[in-house]
Amino acid sequence: MLDSELAMAAAAAAGDASAALAVADAATALVFPTGPATTEPSARCVQELLSDLAEIDLTVARVVEPQLDALLILREAGVRIRPGRWGVYASEAPGLVLNAVRVDDGWRLDGVKEWCSLAGILDRALITARTDEGYRLFAVDLHHPGVSVGDPAGWAARGLTTVVSTAVEFSAVAAEPVGAVDWYLIRPGFGWGGIRVAACWYGGARAVYHHLRAALGTRSRPDPIRQVALGHAEVACWSAALALEHAAAEIDAGHACADAGAVLAARTRALVADAVETVLRDSGHALGAAPLAFDIDHARRVADLQLYVRQHHAERDLAALAALPRPGG
Secondary structure: OOOHHHHHHHHHOOOOHHHHHHHHHHHHHHHOOOOOOOOOOOHHHHHHHHHHHHHHOHHHHHHHHHHHHHHHHHHHHOOOOOOOOEEEEOOOOOOOOEEEEEEOOEEEEEEEEEEEEOOOOOOEEEEEEEOOOOEEEEEEEOOOOOEEEOOHHHOOOOOOOOOOEEEEEEEEEEEEEEOOOOHHHHOOHHHHHHHHHHHHHHHHHHHHHHHHHHHHHOOOOOOHHHHHHHHHHHHHHHHHHHHHHHHHHHHHOOOOOHHHHHHHHHHHHHHHHHHHHHHHHHHHHHHOOHHHHHOHHHHHHHHHHHHHHHHOOOHHHHHHHHHOOOOOO
């Protein structure tokens, strides 16, 4: 459960990514009370924090999640953590390449990276790039003069409207390597980060479910069809909660590394994504167009959740899950 002060701050920042940065700072202090370099937060603690924030507002959760992800990655790598607001940019776009080359005093980045959310208001980021040896993660200062953030006017989304994602161009930008070649993808925490994103999806779905329950509770006579929709949504939320609880327990027990972690993450994300789509569908079927047209909070939450859950790639991710090696062969 969130403390009341953080919950109120999240509610006050609803829909405003810039305001949510202060919530991210407060959430970071809660997860790492003695600092990221020394604190080992439990997966359960982090997932519950994110789902609770997402239930209040998905924009807030969408800002907090990459900040915590970056700090947990840096901690996992044993790299000194510099202060600031952090993002993580690891998406690969066809035709766009970000290269890292060795120079006399370290590494330099050149090229373009797509899907850099909030790049215009963050301080630092962890960014994947190609090297002569392979795929590698780097820490960069987004205030470097060689960093050019794309035009935010291109962000046409109607969900998460202030969590602007743009392309970012890098020109001879100094970069600090984080982990060895290919470490980012093979480390135990890679899948865990994906599960934390699913915890945000679940929090958003939980809010839509509670809205549906409250709306049906105001009707004078129960409608069996609407009650069926509510039942579907309840089972979906319950199953997502169980999956996330199981995942957190496996991570905290040390049972979610290597192949086991990858399979756990893929299964958890798929189940939670299905639950989200069930809740959105049944809420829409039960309540119709009216709350989407006239209830600004509900309409924004639905739009936010529809965009956010598309970080799951549906059938492609299911196909990837089927191809994963299973622990023990």
